[in-house]
Amino acid sequence: MSPAGVGGRLARGVTLVASIVFALPALVAAQAGNAMAGKALYELRCVGCHGEKGDGKGPAAELVVPKPRDFTTGLYKIRTSANKAPTDQDLFRIITDGMPGTSMPSWAVLPDKERWNLVAYVKAFAADKFKEAPKKLELPKDVASSGESIKRGKEMFEAIECHKCHGTEGRGDGPSRAELKDEWGHPIAPANLTKRWTFRGGASRTEIATRLAAGVLGTPMPAFIDSVEKPEDIWHLTNYILSLGPDSPGYATLVTVTAVSDAIPDDPSADFWKKLTPNNIPLLGQVIVDPRNFNPSVDLVSVRAVYNDKEIAFHLTWDDPTQSTADPGKKLFADAISLQFPPQPTPPTPSISCAGRTARA
Numbered sequence: 001m002s003p004a005g006v007g008g009r010l011a012r013g014v015t016l017v018a019s020i021v022f023a024l025p026a027l028v029a030a031q032a033g034n035a036m037a038g039k040a041l042y043e044l045r046c047v048g049c050h051g052e053k054g055d056g057k058g059p060a061a062e063l064v065v066p067k068p069r070d071f072t073t074g075l076y077k078i079r080t081s082a083n084k085a086p087t088d089q090d091l092f093r094i095i096t097d098g099m100p101g102t103s104m105p106s107w108a109v110l111p112d113k114e115r116w117n118l119v120a121y122v123k124a125f126a127a128d129k130f131k132e133a134p135k136k137l138e139l140p141k142d143v144a145s146s147g148e149s150i151k152r153g154k155e156m157f158e159a160i161e162c163h164k165c166h167g168t169e170g171r172g173d174g175p176s177r178a179e180l181k182d183e184w185g186h187p188i189a190p191a192n193l194t195k196r197w198t199f200r201g202g203a204s205r206t207e208i209a210t211r212l213a214a215g216v217l218g219t220p221m222p223a224f225i226d227s228v229e230k231p232e233d234i235w236h237l238t239n240y241i242l243s244l245g246p247d248s249p250g251y252a253t254l255v256t257v258t259a260v261s262d263a264i265p266d267d268p269s270a271d272f273w274k275k276l277t278p279n280n281i282p283l284l285g286q287v288i289v290d291p292r293n294f295n296p297s298v299d300l301v302s303v304r305a306v307y308n309d310k311e312i313a314f315h316l317t318w319d320d321p322t323q324s325t326a327d328p329g330k331k332l333f334a335d336a337i338s339l340q341f342p343p344q345p346t347p348p349t350p351s352i353s354c355a356g357r358t359a360r361a
Contacts, residue, residue, distance in 0.1 A: 074129025153240025
């Protein structure tokens with residue numbers, strides 16, 4: 001079955017990897033950090049990307065997508081405040097959790113005291129921006145998820161034109177994607193709302209509502225608290241976003257093939273395939289051999305497979321919002337995917353049953 005019609009395109013240089021989930025400790029109450037102690041730690045851990053001056057121009061910056069944060073501007077994407085100044089807790093959390101989908105890792109391995117020292121030093125790069133105290137962001141009264149709420153959220157998604165960046169299905173492939181840039185003129189991709197586990201700043205209802213209400217500074221994502229018709233629409237929009245995809249990919253390392261008695265449809269868009277649970281295989285950029293691919297646009301392939309007494313079929317889908325140019329003559333996309341099978345299955349190792357136990361021969 002050709003992948004061209006399965007609903008996606010695949011970037012080159014990807015390798016299958018197993019999924020490892022790290023449990024992060026609960027955040028502690030805010031503490032006063034030591035900027036001088038943080039400086040030594042910053043030069044050891046952070047200068048490679050963020051640079052000696054904190055301007056995001058470290059020696060590794062050219063390899064990083066998106067680019068490292070420029071601390072000298074005092075602009076931070078993830079905050080729980082109503083004004084531009086983030087709270088110390090906001091900065092501590094990003095240092096602790098990292099930023100999914102970027103090169104910013106979790107630094108939860110560092111003692112709390114060292115992370116608070118980093119908070120103090122990072123703030124020193126733009127001390128004037130922190131003269132104004134953070135103002136608490138007040139969210140409207142929570143609205144529980146329901147069919148009616150999700151319907152209202154979808155209406156707001158279209159009314160305030162979220163689809164122009166995030167796409168009609170929330171996959172981050174809207175028509176404005178190609179022209180989006182951040183505060184520093186770097187290309188920036190809108191979030192894929194169907195992959196909640198990649199959300200920066202958290203994927204809980206409250207965290208998503210906070211992003212919608214406060215916006216994401218330094219990016220084209222504005223604050224919507226004043227754009228919605230009613231304050232509670234923030235929660236309807238949140239409920240709609242939560243409906244677009246699961247909270248976890250449920251990564252698989254083996255592909256399960258389902259037996260069916262009916263004919264297998266050739267149409268990759270048939271409802272038949274939508275009813276099957278996908279096997280989500282994680283992908284990682286090929287970074288061993290030149291040309292290395294540090295920032296692949298595809299991080300997962302979903303495989304659905306069925307067989308009957310006559311044939312077996314594999315249905316592959318993936319999200320690649322980057323534009324591929326089709327060959328007008330051959331009508332082929334630049335990206336492709338292939339399945340590889342052994343020429344001959346390896347027979348199982350015979351076993352010998354002995355006194356109620358089974359031993360390999």
